[in-house]
Amino acid sequence: MKIKCLSRNPDDFLRETKRDIHKVPRNYDPKLHPFEAPREYVRALNAAKLERVFAKPFLGSLDGHRDSVSVIRKHPTSLSLLLSGAYDGEVRVWNITKRNCVKSVQAHDGLVNGVCGHPNGEYIFSVGADKQIKQWNITVEGDIQDQPKSTILGRSVFQDIDHHGKDNFYATCGAGVNIWDEERTEPIRYFTWGVDSIHHVKFNPVETNILGAAASDRSILLYDMRGSTPLRKVILKLRSNAISWNPMEAFIFTVANEDYNCYTFDMRKLSIPLNVHRDHVAAVMDLDYSPTGKEFVTAGYDHCLRIFKLDQGHSREVYHTKRMHRVHTVCWSLDDKYIMSGSEEMNIRLWKARAWEKLGTLKSRESTALQYNDKLKNKFGNHPQVRRILKHRHVSKMIFHNTREIRKIREAAKKREQNRMENSKIGTVQYTSERESHVIGEKE
Amino acid sequence: MDKSKSKKSKTFKSKPKASGKKSVQYETSAEDKFGSSHKGRRHRFSISHKYVNPFPDNNKTSTDKDQMVQEFTINVGQLSESKVKHHVNNWSKRKKWLHSDDKPGKIGSKTKNTRKQNSTEWRKDKKNKEYQISRKLEDPFPGDAPVDPKKLEKYRRTDTDELTEARMLSGKPEMRLTKAKTDYAVELSARSDFLLPDNSGGIEADEGEDTADLKQYDIINAVDITSASKSFDLKLPLFGPYHMNYSRNGRYLLLGGAKGHVAAIDWQTKKLMCEMNVMERTHDVKWLHIETMFAVAQKEWTYIYDNQGIELHCLKALNKPLQLEFLPYHFLLATGSSEGFLSYLDVSVGKLVTSTRTGYNRLDVMCQNPSNAVIHFGHAGGTVTLWSPNVKKPLAKLLCHHMGVTSVAVDNSGNYMATSGMDRQLMLWDLRNYKCLHKYRIQSGAGHLSFSQSGHLAASMGSVVQVYSDAYRQKIKSPYLIHRLDSCISGLQYCNYEDVLGVGHSNGFSSLLIPGAGEANFDGFEANPYQTKKQRRQAEVKMLLEKVQPEMITLDNTALSKVDTVTMGRDIEERNKLRYLEEKKISYTPKYRMKGKSSGLKRENRKQGVKNRVIKDDIKEILKEKRREKREKTLQNQRGPKHVLDRFKRNKE
Incomplete structure (x- = not known):
């Protein structure tokens, strides 16, 4: 007969010296880990609470502008540099890491309508209300000379400027869209279509020859730089303020609209938006995609920023401070960690893209714990207690009341529509989906 | 000893899947000696039909790719014998060519480049049959090593299988992905199983031998000296009979004599932590969540002492207690009182959670279901009732015996319950469908029952302890071990993570060796017998953070991670109405x-x-x-x- 008893040598389970870490043998047998679901649920609840505890998104403000900030743009090659233009014609370069202004120049008479950088990061362009396009040399540290490298005087005011993703071309808009070669003083292309008062233009970062523009006749236009005529346009009920291309999916773009909503479109089918994003209670002024292409941030006339997920209709986050006024412009940093916003009260603010995220390098244990918490939040996110905690956001009184009011208006409209359908002859009043209802028409 | 260990260790031998292709594989492995690496070989094949003809004397000049493919398919053993023969000839030729100096690798640098290009292109095309076949040839054991399905079963949670049954349009891909991920996790855990350091003990009887004939004396003589030291007797004739309780990590022992003697011992080192006489009758003793605190059910009230023996609390809310149960994940101390009250007290905040009048008289037969924290009571009428703090009525009532129930025990998985009654029956129940699995007639009603981690069942009858191994899977023919004491047994519990059964009796305490009773490998984050003070403190904080609320005690403890279809259905019905x-x-x-x-x-x-x-x-x-x-x-x-x-x-x- 053979007999064996469990017999452990304690030395196998104790650390050898005091400086060692404790040995923790693991056994993943589910029998040894009872109450798996309830314990995970409690952990998820704790994770959700901790997320809200650590949600402190505001990092700091960059002050120095002497008038409202009209535009901020990322520097194409340096993560720490930020370009901004103000209503008094000043262009500033900021160092975000040091949170100081590197350089400021009086670039234009009247407001600065747009700034952009060359993809190699060696010079920047600015357009202003003085009908001028100015090109400035910029050093690696962000220093620019007091005098522009070159100046082009146009026939009309330029409303916006954006640079081609790879080559030496840039586009301006105003009366129509112009494509410029950097070597020349005359545009190489000139696009017009109907009433041309275009206030925003943006190159596609992936399909670099495609560009989109927003016009004041409520339309969104698409151009191909290689062709001579515009490609398509879609007309919405109200005008769009800005347009942003998805950096990962080349055919998807989102527009910020005056009717408080954002609309995500597929370039190939403009007749119906892919998604309607709503939560703002005033016009959306600007938006920018995160480099992952899964989220975008919007600047609202209602004194707040909101972060939307691409596939969701409501925002996952709202940022506001007591002192922040109407937000004119916003951008999402290329490392997917920060958000910069420029607002009416002359400040540029720096925010975290994920409000609860811990900045700086994480130890591996720390990051695994955070990942585990994320997974738990995902798994139990639909349980009422967890969801309540995760969804709760404090908003200003104005937004709170306006949201309620808008909800009432929407419900009333819906009810009215329903009544109309019920009380009219079948087939005379058609049901229109929310997504369809905002588009007036598509033209080619 | 060693032999038994090697026999017990269930290392799974991976067998090659494609045993039918054996001969071919040997050939290739022989060839492998010459072909330096996979990459190099692939190059050579690709060149062979492009630049150098390796079979110049062959009538069928195999410059064509398809031709090569055909040859390889023969190699895999799908075509007739004659063709295989022909092919083997080809192979020997090829080997010769591999040895010879005029290898195509020695051609100038330009060709090298082109060759590289060519090979990468060839490799890129993963669907290329030739590529696939060449891979097959190179790897004698293709794919991952198989996993023992028994081990997969061990790590699989029951609720994950439901994912496939869900019929929904949205979120289906995510569900599928989740399922794939869980399966992968299960597979990885099963694969990591053989890394566990220890194997469980046991007794291996030769033919004609019966383990029940073994005496403790024999076991002590057969095992090593550290294990032998775990068998001991404490002679305490003055204050007995003794109740006892092991801490969750199996390291500490608590003894409570009915006449007031309470002692806490680190039983492995035989170090006494504290000893006192509470000068009152005690009914039960229980460790709380850590080994610095324990509760004692005394004559009038329940008391909490620390490991120095200092009285920390007198819980007047838990009065006239007869039985104590501690629910470690909920931090609840449950008592069954002599007046028929079941009371739960949250020891983390010191508040009474509920106190339920059960409607029965003395609640002196009590146990907890370790998997769902439901309390089981055995009653004089022969019923067993199941209780949670959230419901004022029993969750379930089972008529188990025709006479009074003397003891109840639930195994670690929470699926099986053992009961014993005055009618001299020992019954095993399946708690998933509340049906009796097995029924045994024993000499007298078992006064105490206890399940071990590996599923051994110990029953005390008067002064005799009988141990049954694997009691619920099959009908037991004879006990695994029998031990006779000289006094009446008053407490019985298996020690976690040890092959030890503790027996409290009127003359003191005995620690018995039961090989194969304990779980061999502990999880350091769950219960660590070798915990240091610092670790204990940290673990306490973690436990408190993860305290499960008493509202979550239900019969089905996986309900939280499932979709609540019942409520949803009811809601829909209401709405439709x-x-x-x-x-x-x-x-x-x-x-x-x-x-x-x-x-x-x-x-x-x-x-x-x-x-x-x-x-x-x-x-x-x-x-x-x-x-x-x-x-x-x-x-x-x-x-x-x-x-x-x-x-x-x-x-x-």
Whole structure:
């Protein structure tokens, strides 16, 4: 007969010296880990609470502008540099890491309508209300000379400027869209279509020859730089303020609209938006995609920023401070960690893209714990207690009341529509989906 | 010893899947000696049909790729014998060519480049048959090593399989992905199983031998000296009989003599932590969540002491306790009192959670289900009742015996329950369907029952302890071990993570060796026998952070991670009902009245008033109907044939 008893040598389970870490043998047998679901649920609840505890998104403000900030743009090659233009014609370069202004120049008479950088990061362009396009040399540290490298005087005011993703071309808009070669003083292309008062233009970062523009006749236009005529346009009920291309999916773009909503479109089918994003209670002024292409941030006339997920209709986050006024412009940093916003009260603010995220390098244990918490939040996110905690956001009184009011208006409209359908002859009043209802028409 | 260990260790031998291709594989492996690496070989093949013809004397000049493919397919052993022969010839030729100096690798650098290009292109095309086959040839054991399905089963959670049953349009891909991920995790855990450091113990009987004949003396002689030291007797004849309790990590032992003697011992090192006499009758002792605190059920109230023996709390809320149970994940101390109250006290905040009047007299047979924290009571009427703090009535009642229940025990998985009664029966129950699995007649009703981590069942009958191995899977023919003591047994518990059974009796305490009773490998984050002070403190904080609320105690403890289809169905039903409750049409034209009382508004108001009255009457009617239905239902229930269990109902109307 053979007999064996469990017999452990304690030395196998104790650390050898005091400086060692404790040995923790693991056994993943589910029998040894009872109450798996309830314990995970409690952990998820704790994770959700901790997320809200650590949600402190505001990092700091960059002050120095002497008038409202009209535009901020990322520097194409340096993560720490930020370009901004103000209503008094000043262009500033900021160092975000040091949170100081590197350089400021009086670039234009009247407001600065747009700034952009060359993809190699060696010079920047600015357009202003003085009908001028100015090109400035910029050093690696962000220093620019007091005098522009070159100046082009146009026939009309330029409303916006954006640079081609790879080559030496840039586009301006105003009366129509112009494509410029950097070597020349005359545009190489000139696009017009109907009433041309275009206030925003943006190159596609992936399909670099495609560009989109927003016009004041409520339309969104698409151009191909290689062709001579515009490609398509879609007309919405109200005008769009800005347009942003998805950096990962080349055919998807989102527009910020005056009717408080954002609309995500597929370039190939403009007749119906892919998604309607709503939560703002005033016009959306600007938006920018995160480099992952899964989220975008919007600047609202209602004194707040909101972060939307691409596939969701409501925002996952709202940022506001007591002192922040109407937000004119916003951008999402290329490392997917920060958000910069420029607002009416002359400040540029720096925010975290994920409000609860811990900045700086994480130890591996720390990051695994955070990942585990994320997974738990995902798994139990639909349980009422967890969801309540995760969804709760404090908003200003104005937004709170306006949201309620808008909800009432929407419900009333819906009810009215329903009544109309019920009380009219079948087939005379058609049901229109929310997504369809905002588009007036598509033209080619 | 060693031999038994090697036999017990269940290392899974991976066998090659494609045993039919054996001969071919050998050939290739022989060839492998010359071909330096996979990459290099692949290059050579690709060149062979491009630049150098390796079979110049062959009539079928195999410059064509398809030709090569065919040859390889022969190699895999799918075609007729003659072709295989032909092919083997080719192979030997190829080997010669591989040895010879005029290898194509020695051609100039330009060709090298082109060759590289060519090979990468070739490799890129993963669907390329030739590529696939060449891979097959290179790897004698393709794919991952197989995993023992038993181990997969061990790590698989039951609720994950439901994912496949969910029928929904949205989120299906995510569900599929989740399922794939869980499967992968299960596979990885199963694969990591063989890394566990220890194997469980056991006794291996030769033919004609019976393990039940073994005495403790034999076991002690057969095992090593450290294991032998775990078998000991404490002679404490003055204050017995003794109740006992092991801490969750199996390291500490608590003894409580009925006449007031309470002692806490680190039983492995035999170090006494504290010893005192509470000068009162004690009924039960229990460790709390860590080994610095324990609860003692005394004559009048429950007390909490620390490991120095200092009285920390007197819990007057838990009065007249007979039995104690501690639910470690909920931080609840449950007591069954002599007045029939089941009380739960949250020891983390010191507040009474609930106190339920069970309607039974003395609650002196009590145990907890370790997998779902449900408390089981055995009663004098032969029933076993299941309780949670959230429901004032038992969750379930089982009529287990014809006479009083003497002891109840639930195994670690929470699926099986053992009961024993005065009717000299020992019964095993499946708690998933509340059915009796096995029924045994024993000499006398077992006074105490205890399940070990590996599923051994110990039963005490008077002064005899019998141990049954694997009691619920099959009908037991004979006990695994039998031990006779010289005094009446008053407490019985297996020690976690050790092959030890602790027995408290009227003359003290005995620690018995039961090989194969304990779980061999502990999890350091769950219960660590070698915990340091610092680790203990950290673990306590973690436990408190993860404290499960008492509201979450249910019979099915996986309910939280499942979709609540029942409530959803009920909601939908309610909603549908509402939709079909149509408003009655009222045809009422108000009478014409004089003196301006029939203006448009006034007529409308009168009309509305009548309408409202009608609706109100309607609702009243409906409620009346409902009440009537309910009454009828209850009457029907009363009139119907009596169920066997009806006699145990508390509220007889």
